[in-house]
Amino acid sequence: DAMVIQNPRYQVTQFGKPVTLSCSQTLNHNVMYWYQQKSSQAPKLLFHYYDKDFNNEADTPDNFQSRRPNTSFCFLDIRSPGLGDAAMYLCATSMALSEQFFGPGTRLTVL
């Protein structure tokens, strides 16, 4: 089945230790998104790729970076995680301006 896969599902890191979250898709969608969802809050868009074009939200901290080496994969890098970065990170894909398909999320814990 075509799908959006996120690895790992659960990630524990230490304060300040870089971490990378992975997203892959078999849908061949040209847009990939990263959302951050903190406890009891709505998801918040961090950035998205339209093909290889990176689009950063104005209020996304510099601590968050992303890479998209090819159509299928997209990575979220957190350079120096703080306690406030503990959240569920959701990857989604779509064709342009179309319905979005979400992965199961990676729950990040920062110790």
Added chain:
Amino acid sequence: KNEVEQSPQNLTAQEGEFITINCSYSVGISALHWLQQHPGGGIVSLFMLSSGKKKHGRLIATINIQEKHSSLHITASHPRDSAVYICAVPPPGGADGLTFGKGTHLIIQP
């Protein structure tokens, strides 16, 4: 930025009841999304609509573009419908990405 308001924030109903969740937004859009999120995090897209009404099984979504308002209805509600229902809209200008409402936490009791 588009402001998205949902009501109610929490809703508890009995099995079989007709459910209505409302969403309003501040800036004109090309399409609105309704999504469902179950405990544990997974989000599923229910509808994307730009006008009128869409129906899928027991779920019905309507939108009034002029009034900047949408509703999600569930007919013959069932405990398995218990979830958070989220309304989301694209940014002004029609770019990709979504701004989410805070969600409606729905509990259907048997």
